[in-house]
Amino acid sequence: MNIKVKNNVYWVGKIDWELRRFHGNEYSTHHGSSYNSYLIREEKNVLIETVWMPFAKEFVDNLAKEIDLNKIDYIITNHAEIDHSGALPELMKYIPDTPIYCTSNGIKSIKGHYHEDWNFNPVKTGDKLPLGNGKELIFVEMKMLHWPDSMACYLTEDNIPIDIIATSHGVIWRKNPTQIVEKYLSWANAYQENQITIIYDTMWDGTKIMAENIAKGIHEADEKINVKLFNLSKSDKNDVITEIFKSKIMLIGSPTINHGILTSVAGIIEEIKGLGLKNKKAAAFGCYGWSGESIKILTEQLDKSGFSIINEGIRVMWNPDKESLERCLDFGKKIAVIK
Ligand SMILES: Cc1cc2nc3c(=O)[nH]c(=O)nc-3n(C[C@H](O)[C@H](O)[C@H](O)COP(=O)(O)O)c2cc1C
Ligand SMILES: [Fe+2]
Ligand SMILES: [Fe+2]
Structure with a gap:
């Protein structure tokens, strides 16, 4: 199947409707994805990108129906990750001498994946x-x-991509293509909405009850703030991270377990740390039974992850009683008024 992009440019990629997990199981993609590959047929024929490895044979078979593979003059590899370059080994079986154009780093990563010495041509x-x-x-x-x-x-x-932005995954932007560029500019500029996201995990629901009452406090103090709550062990972590990304404040809760924190909470902190989010505030909460280290651990981790720490957090011994719930409500109210 090909789809015309413009004039002599055709999409020859693969739509992967079933895809739900991506990069192993690291990322979710609830609506599938596509691996976009383009064929330009001018005096010279150029193939830009391939598709993910499991679709290599299907891709090459389809491509061979579009064009005599020997008539492909150049292959462009914009990005060496396997979801784009994965069909190269299959394709190169048929046309092993065809020049491949990529950056010098691209040569390193393609060789690093496929251990082949194809006809590489570095470009700047x-x-x-x-x-x-x-x-x-x-x-x-x-x-x-x-x-x-x-x-x-x-x-x-043909002005691709000033008039058209032909991406490597998902939609090809034709109508007002700079809209997506503007979005990225705003996302990259310490993006934030009037939102507070509360994330937690719990064993016996104490920390959950704290989360819900903190949320209630925020809402009572300022109902314009969008408040979102997630139990980390029951939520898609990519959805959670999207909401944290949109937030001005993140509150994170874990009970103390074996002098530490629950693994789902530790896991999300590791991921957040790597993202280097900017301009966000945070505080910790959680229940404990005797030693109660979770708040201190969470606060230290938040600090290391680049969040500015709002306060020392809130701890409740065993399951929250009426007085503790009042404290949670109050904690939420104070957080809501932070500018
Ligand atoms: C396996 C296990 C280990 C625990 N380890 C600790 C601990 O090291 N220090 C502590 O203060 N409390 C510890 N606790 C007690 C919990 O923190 C306490 O039960 C708390 O109220 C649970 O909160 P939750 O209802 O949010 O799960 C432990 C509880 C369990 C079940
Ligand atoms: Fe990639
Ligand atoms: Fe990709």
């Missing part, structure tokens, strides 16, 4: 590849957006 920002008919591809390195090898290419005359 501003390098051009003439395709005939007055058109050329201009390369733009995009180091660490999101791997060292990442790059984009611009097709002159």
Whole structure:
């Protein structure tokens, strides 16, 4: 199957409707995804990207129906991760000498994955590849957006991507394509909404009751604040992280267990730390029975993860009684008024 992108540019990728987990089990994608591969048919024929490895054979079979594989002049690899380059080994079986254009970091990562010495041609920002008919591809390195090898290419005359942004996953942006660029600019600029996200795990619901009463306190003090609550062991962690990303404040709760914190809470902190979120405040809460280390551990971890710490947190011994619930409500009210 091909879909026309514009003029002589065709989409020849794969839509993976069933995909729910991605990068092993690390990320969720509730509606599947696509691996976008493009074929440009000018005087020169160019293939940009392939698809994920499990679809390699299907991809090459389909591609061979579109074009005699020997007529592909150049292959462009914008990103070496396996969901885009995974069909290269299958394709290169048929056309082993075809030049592959990528960044010098791309050569390292493609070789690192497939251990093959194909006909690599390193390109830098501003390098051009003439395709005939007055058109050329201009390369733009995009180091660490999101791997060292990442790059984009611009097709002159057809103006892809100034008029069209042809992505490597998901939708191709045709109508007002800069809308997505503007979104990314705002997300990358310490993005925040008027939201507080409360995340926790619990064994006997004490910490959950605390979470709910803190939420109630916030709502009573300022009902304009969007409050979201997640039990971490029952929620999709990517959904949780999305909500934390949108928030100005994150409250995190764990009971003390074996002088530590619950593993679901420790896990999400590890993930948040790696994301380097900016301009966010946080505080900890949780129940305990005797030694009660969880609040101190959580607060230290939040500090190390780049959050500014609002206060020393709130601890409740065993299951919350009426007085403790009042304290939680009050804790929430005080947090709601923080500017
Ligand atoms: C397996 C286990 C280990 C625990 N270890 C500790 C501990 O080291 N220190 C402590 O203060 N409380 C400890 N507790 C007590 C809990 O923190 C206490 O029961 C708390 O009220 C549970 O809160 P929750 O209702 O949110 O699960 C432990 C409880 C369990 C079940
Ligand atoms: Fe990637
Ligand atoms: Fe990808």
